[in-house]
Amino acid sequence: MGNTVRIEDVPGHADYRHLGGIAGIGVDLRYATPDNFVGRDLYSPLDCAWLHRDAAAALERAVAWLAERNPGYKLLVLDALRPQRVQEQLWAALQGTDLLGYLAEPGRGSIHSFGMALDITILDADGRELDMGTGFDDLTERSHPALEGEMLARGELTTAHIANRQLLRGAMFQAGFVGINSEWWHFDCGDRVLVRQSYTRVL
Numbered sequence: 001m002g003n004t005v006r007i008e009d010v011p012g013h014a015d016y017r018h019l020g021g022i023a024g025i026g027v028d029l030r031y032a033t034p035d036n037f038v039g040r041d042l043y044s045p046l047d048c049a050w051l052h053r054d055a056a057a058a059l060e061r062a063v064a065w066l067a068e069r070n071p072g073y074k075l076l077v078l079d080a081l082r083p084q085r086v087q088e089q090l091w092a093a094l095q096g097t098d099l100l101g102y103l104a105e106p107g108r109g110s111i112h113s114f115g116m117a118l119d120i121t122i123l124d125a126d127g128r129e130l131d132m133g134t135g136f137d138d139l140t141e142r143s144h145p146a147l148e149g150e151m152l153a154r155g156e157l158t159t160a161h162i163a164n165r166q167l168l169r170g171a172m173f174q175a176g177f178v179g180i181n182s183e184w185w186h187f188d189c190g191d192r193v194l195v196r197q198s199y200t201r202v203l
């Protein structure tokens, strides 16, 4: 599996930064609550509010970009460092469904498990999530960035939904993140092949 570190050993490790030390973001880790597709808190008692320092620096660039364009708007982190053991639980929860395509197969590894991916959205000046056309982890075609044109034509998304997603992508892409075709909320920091080859997986 390459280099590994246990999540219990992440605090105090020089390669990781706590989300609490990143100014200008909101944090609502949905897998640390029952508000996720498994329906229970998968993180407690672990503190999973961490990122690899490279992803943390990129997130700070996204924060600065958004603050300049839309003062009052704020990035809300929905998931960050997801230990391998939790990725395995998510994978198990979707067995027997046709939804496994929405998850990284645990053997290959989720980029979240390297602290190098974020699930993220935007809050408006009143602290409300911008309407992206679906919620987080809506595992349907309406969440697919690659199908936005088609969804718009079918009346499944509006131009306002797409504009909100484009704002999120604008902030994240210029900071060095890369999106995926099926989830508007998910961004990998840099090249995912390189991450799997050269970063440490958090167990």
Ligand SMILES: C[C@@H](N)C(=O)N[C@H](C)C(=O)O
Residues within 6 Å of the ligand: 102, 103, 104, 110, 111, 112, 119, 137, 183, 186
């Ligand atoms: C399940 C979803 N929130 C997610 O993060 N999916 C990506 C592809 C992953 O499992 O790494």
Ligand SMILES: [Zn+2]
Residues within 6 Å of the ligand: 079, 112, 117, 118, 119, 185, 186, 187
């Ligand atoms: Zn994700």
